[in-house]
Amino acid sequence: MLRGFAVALFAICLAVFAPARAEAADLVQPLGPVVLTVHGKITKTNRGPLNDFDDAFFKFGNVRFDKAASFDLAMLQKLGMKTLKVKYDTWPKAYRFEGPHLRDVLKAVGATGKTIKVYAMDGYGAEIAVADIERYSVMLALKADGKFLGLGGRGPTWVVFPRDHHPELKQQDDAKWVWSAIRIEVE
Ligand SMILES: Nc1nc2c(c(=O)[nH]1)N[C@H]1C(S)=C(S)[C@@H](COP(=O)(O)O)O[C@H]1N2
Ligand SMILES: [Mo]
Numbered sequence: 001m002l003r004g005f006a007v008a009l010f011a012i013c014l015a016v017f018a019p020a021r022a023e024a025a026d027l028v029q030p031l032g033p034v035v036l037t038v039h040g041k042i043t044k045t046n047r048g049p050l051n052d053f054d055d056a057f058f059k060f061g062n063v064r065f066d067k068a069a070s071f072d073l074a075m076l077q078k079l080g081m082k083t084l085k086v087k088y089d090t091w092p093k094a095y096r097f098e099g100p101h102l103r104d105v106l107k108a109v110g111a112t113g114k115t116i117k118v119y120a121m122d123g124y125g126a127e128i129a130v131a132d133i134e135r136y137s138v139m140l141a142l143k144a145d146g147k148f149l150g151l152g153g154r155g156p157t158w159v160v161f162p163r164d165h166h167p168e169l170k171q172q173d174d175a176k177w178v179w180s181a182i183r184i185e186v187e
Contacts, residue, residue: 027108030072035156036105036140039065040186043110046070061123063183069109073156076142079104084139084162088174097141097160102133105140106186113186118159120180121151128159128176136162136169140181154179 027046037058045067052059079100087094106116111130119125132138141158142148149155158179163169 027069028075030070030075032072032074034070035073036071036076036182036184037068038071038105038109038111038184038186039068040116040184041111041113042069042186043112044069044108058183061119071105073142073148076100076105076140076157079108081142082137082139084141084160086160086162086164088163088177095144096146097139097158098143098146099139099141099157099160102128102138102140102159105184106130106133109186111186115187117185117187118176118178118181119183119185120178121182122180124178126159126176126178136166138162149179151180157181 027044029046047068047070049066050058050064050068055063076099081098082101084097085094086097102116113130115127115129116133117125117127128138139160139162141160142156144154144158149158159177159181161169161172161177163172
C-alpha cells in the first residue's frame with residue numbers, strides 16, 4: 001500500500017518535472033562549421049560571450065552578446081526540413097527551397113521577443129515580426145533545387161517567404177528576404 005503510494009508519487013514527480021527539465025535543456029554543441037548564430041532574447045544557448053580574437057568577423061561588425069545559440073548545418077536540418085516552391089517576379093525561374101521554418105529555429109532557442117533582426121555577411125539586416133513568422137511559416141532556406149546554398153552565393157541561409165501561397169505577401173517586396181544570412185538578433 002505504502003509502496004504503491006511511493007511509486008505513484010514518483011511517477012507524478014517524473015511527469016511534472018521531466019518536461020520542465022527538457023524545456024530548460026541547453027542546445028548541443030555544433031560539430032561542423034557554425035553557419036548561424038542567434039542571440040538576444042533567448043533562453044537556450046550553447047556558447048558564451050563574443051570573443052574578440054576567435055569571433056573576428058563579428059567583432060569587425062561591432063556585434064556584441066554575452067551568450068548565444070550557434071548552429072551548424074546538421075543542427076538546422078534536425079529542426080525539420082520543410083519544402084517551399086517560390087517564383088519571385090524578377091527571378092528567372094521557380095526554386096524549390098528546403099530548410100527549417102524560422103518559427104522552429106526560434107522555438108529551439110527559446111526566443112521570447114516580438115521581432116527579430118536577420119543579418120547577412122554583407123552587413124545587410126532586416127526586421128521581421130515574430131507574428132509574421134508564425135502566420136506565414138517563413139523559411140530559413142538551406143537548399144535550393146536540392147543543392148546547399150553556399151558562401152559566395154545566397155548561403156549559408158536565406159530567408160524565404162511563401163509569397164505564392166498568400167495574396168498579401170505578393171504585394172510585399174523582397175527586402176526581408178535576407179540572403180547570406182548568418183546571424184539573428186531576437187528583440
Ligand atoms: N544579404 C543581403 N540580402 C538582401 C539584400 C542585401 O543587400 N544583402 N537586399 C534585400 C533587398 S532590399 C532586396 S530588394 C533583395 C534583392 O534581391 P536580389 O539580390 O535578388 O536583387 O534582397 C534582399 N536581401
Ligand atoms: Mo530592395
